[in-house]
Amino acid sequence: MADPVMLIEQANNRGTMYAVVEQDDRTAYFYLYPSELLASKYSPRPCWLRNLQPAPEKKDIAAMKEGLAPMLEARFCNHPEGKAPLEAALINIVWMEEGDGASVFYDGELLGVIPGWTLYSEERSVAYAADCIGAADDSMMFPLGTPATNQLHQRVAQATAFWDDWTSETNQTWSILQQQFLSAYEAALGPVTQYYAIDGDQWPPMGMARFEKDEVVYFLTLGVSIRPMPWVEILYSDEAPGFRRMELALAISKKDYSEKEIMNLAGIVSGIADRPWKQVTWLGEGHTISSSELPVPYESVVLSAALYNGPAIELPKMYNDTVNLYWVSPVTKPERLFAHQNPNGGYELLEKMIHHGINHIIQPREQVVAG
Template structure:
């Protein structure tokens, strides 16, 4: 029995997950591994690809006891007698746009998918393979099926087109999207005063535009919503398109804060732009994030679209999804603790803030909960 050979290893865009294809002389497997920083939160996810030798009639317990990848039982695979070993030159990894799942294309055909949502169901890491014909009650392998029977085909096709477009040096996608964002913002906030690139030279291109109107400084991001956020698919299921894309905004009173403090606020919001993908998380209405740089008495930021009371900003539709514009508003430690001590506490806190006349504009205010 030969040792497994790694045929390919590839990371997602933020190096939080690794895709690996291995095979020995018996079986080939596709794996997604969390990076070292993520191992405390997430587990590796295996996906059988094909048997290279005749399939066992029963579960390959012996291989598992020896710490080896198990072959799939004969009744579950399309090739009981085994197939030829994989050629690494014919393998292509296609990551889901969220960065938490991936697919394997072999010789131009979809061979396997490890969906992103399986990352968050630790007890059941499911894989889908073209050569799997059925899954048993205790199986973690399921048939990939056809585009008519499995939506994963469509998701992979969309991801493939997405990455092909962004890797095309002649593509005008960013210039088109960038103008759509700016048009939406300038229609309400006036002309752009300054534009900052906040992507650190990494893909995707992300900017932050500064606007000034009626003694208020506004900062709004553009490009964050190019990627759908992790987690949202499993949390919202069919409603996920309404929650998986976002941009961030900030409004600060020039009468109450100096330029240094205003820019500090902007820097904090800028730092949130890549957070969902660097930490495999998501941001949404009522989420709170702690910042040590905030001026007293504030200790955290709460994100909200509901706080906004200005004229409607008609956000562009990105990849057929609506985009949520979340305004960052500073809160005190007592307010954050209040939000965290109850289910949906972020919503309850926002309701208190709104009822006390607090909106998206950052200016001195009274605490809405007892300290």
């Protein structure tokens, strides 16, 4: 029996997941593997693509006992006699925009999909294949079906169009988006005083604009919302378009903090901007993030749109999704521990902060919880 041969391996945009297509002399499979840093948090996910030999009548337990990829049963595949082996040159991987799921094309035809949301499923990994025509009750494999029967076709087409747009030599999307966001910020805060690139020369383009108004220094990001965040699709389902995109903002009292302290805080925001994709996580209202760069007595920050009480900032939609603008506010260790005491602790902390008159502007304040 021949050993499996890797036909293609491709990492996602941040190297957190790897897409692999392998085949031996019996079957071909598509896999998504987490990077080494995430291997303890997430598991590999398999997607059967085709049998290369006649399919077994029953579940291929013998192969699994030998640590081999199982062939799909005859009644569940559209080629019970087997198909020709895949050719590496005809394989193409298309990642979902979040970077946690992917699809595989063969000679221009969609062959298999591993959706991002299956990464977070505690029950089992799930995958969809074009050559699968049925599934057992305990199966991980399901038919991909047609665009009329499975919305994954639309999701893959959307992802394909997204990457085609951003890799086009004539792409003007960033210059348009950049101006839209800057115009929205300037309408509320006045002209930009400085602009910083915060993408580290990696895609997507991300920037941070600085503003000064009424003795307050503001920093607001743009471009972070180009990518939807991981996790949100499974957490919010049909409401995901309202929560999967974000930009970050910071407001600091110029009278109370030095320029060095102000820029350190801006650096924290810059570091948070890529966090969802580097760590395959998500950020939202009430989430806290620790940092050693904060001025005493703070040791973490909390994200909140609710803290903001300034002039309205009307952000443009991103691919028809709402973009949430989360203000970064420092919190003490007891406040962070309070936020982690129960599932809604972050909201409860923000309620206490707002009750004590704390808003989006960072300035000296009293701690809002005992500690």
